[in-house]
Amino acid sequence: MLDQILQTLPQVLIDGLTLGAVYAVIALGYTMVYGILELINFAHGEIFMTGAFIGTAILMTFSGLGWLSALPAVIALIIVLVLTSLATGVLGMGIERVAYRPLRKASKLIVLITAIGVSFLLQDLVRFISELKNGNYIVNTPALFSGQINVKASTLMSSFNDATFKVTFIVVLIVAVVMMIGLEFFVNKSKWGMAMRAVAQDPDTASLMSINVNKVISLTFFIGSALGGATGVLFALHYGTIDPYIGFILGLKAFTAAVLGGIGNIRGAMFGGLLLGVLEMFAAANLSIMTGNVFGAEYKDVFAFAILILVLIFKPEGLLGKAVVEKV
Structure with a gap:
C-alpha cells in the first residue's frame, strides 16, 4: 500500500498545491472581512466566480480583436x-x-x-448574462499559456512515478504567492494596514483616533474582492472551463481553509488553503487504496472535512490561530 501511495505522491503534490493556492487566496478574502467585521461573507465565493467570468470575457474580447496573439502572454495576463x-x-x-x-x-x-442572498443573486445574474451572450452558461476560457512539463520524479526516488503539469501551474503558484506576500506586507507595513488592524481590534476606539472606519471597511472589501477576482482568472486559465456555480463549492472549501488555518489570521488562511488542497488531492488519489476500495475518490471532501473536524476538536482556534481569552 505504501508503495502505491508513494508512486502518485509527486503528482498529488503538484495538483494539491495548485488547488491549495486557489483556496488560500480566496480564504484571504474571508479572513480579512471576518477579522474586521466578524462577518462570514458567503458572497465571496461568487465574487471569485464573477472574476473568472470577467477575466474570460476580457480574454475573449482580446482574442476577437487579435490582441491575444499579438501581446506576450505575460503582458496579457x-x-x-x-x-x-x-x-x-x-x-x-x-x-x-x-x-x-x-x-x-x-x-x-x-x-x-x-x-447568502447576495451570492444567489450573483449566481443567477452571471448565468443570465452568460446564456444571453453564449446560449450556454458553461464557458470555455481561451488558452493563454500552452504546453506541459514532465517531471522526472523517478530519478529522485525509484518508488516515485513521473509527474506532469501544465505551464499554468507555475503561473498560478507565482501569482498566488505574490498576492499573498503583497497582502501580508500591506497589512503589516502600511498605514492603511495599521488602520485595518486598529479597526479589527476596536472600531469605536479607532474612530476616536481619527480613523475613518467606513473607508477602512470599504478598502478591506475592495482588497479581498480584488484578490478573489484575480484568483478566478487563474482558476479559469488553469482548468479551462467555468460555470456560475464554481463559486459555491470553492467558496465553501476556502472558508473551510480559513477556519482550518485560523479564521481572522492571514498566514493561517494561506497555510490552511495549501494544506486543504494537498489533503484533498491525496484523498482523491489514495482513498480507495487506504480503505480497500470501500471509499473512492468521490469521498475526498469527506476526508478533508474529517481532518477539519479533528483539528477543531483539539485546537478550536485553528492551526495558526490564537485562543481568545474572554475578559469578564
Whole structure:
C-alpha cells in the first residue's frame, strides 16, 4: 500500500498545491472581512466566480480583436488580472455599501442571510448574462499559456512515478504567492494596514483616533474582492472551463481553509488553503487504496472535512490561530 501511495505522491503534490493556492487566496478574502467585521461573507465565493467570468470575457474580447496573439502572454495576463481585480474590487465595495453597511448594527444572523442572498443573486445574474451572450452558461476560457512539463520524479526516488503539469501551474503558484506576500506586507507595513488592524481590534476606539472606519471597511472589501477576482482568472486559465456555480463549492472549501488555518489570521488562511488542497488531492488519489476500495475518490471532501473536524476538536482556534481569552 505504501508503495502505491508513494508512486502518485509527486503528482498529488503538484495538483494539491495548485488547488491549495486557489483556496488560500480566496480564504484571504474571508479572513480579512471576518477579522474586521466578524462577518462570514458567503458572497465571496461568487465574487471569485464573477472574476473568472470577467477575466474570460476580457480574454475573449482580446482574442476577437487579435490582441491575444499579438501581446506576450505575460503582458496579457497582467492586463487581465488588473482589469478583473479592479472590477471585482469595486463590486465588493458596492456589495458592502448596499447590502452590509445598513445592517452593521443588526444581528449577525441577518447579515449572514443577506450574504447568502447576495451570492444567489450573483449566481443567477452571471448565468443570465452568460446564456444571453453564449446560449450556454458553461464557458470555455481561451488558452493563454500552452504546453506541459514532465517531471522526472523517478530519478529522485525509484518508488516515485513521473509527474506532469501544465505551464499554468507555475503561473498560478507565482501569482498566488505574490498576492499573498503583497497582502501580508500591506497589512503589516502600511498605514492603511495599521488602520485595518486598529479597526479589527476596536472600531469605536479607532474612530476616536481619527480613523475613518467606513473607508477602512470599504478598502478591506475592495482588497479581498480584488484578490478573489484575480484568483478566478487563474482558476479559469488553469482548468479551462467555468460555470456560475464554481463559486459555491470553492467558496465553501476556502472558508473551510480559513477556519482550518485560523479564521481572522492571514498566514493561517494561506497555510490552511495549501494544506486543504494537498489533503484533498491525496484523498482523491489514495482513498480507495487506504480503505480497500470501500471509499473512492468521490469521498475526498469527506476526508478533508474529517481532518477539519479533528483539528477543531483539539485546537478550536485553528492551526495558526490564537485562543481568545474572554475578559469578564
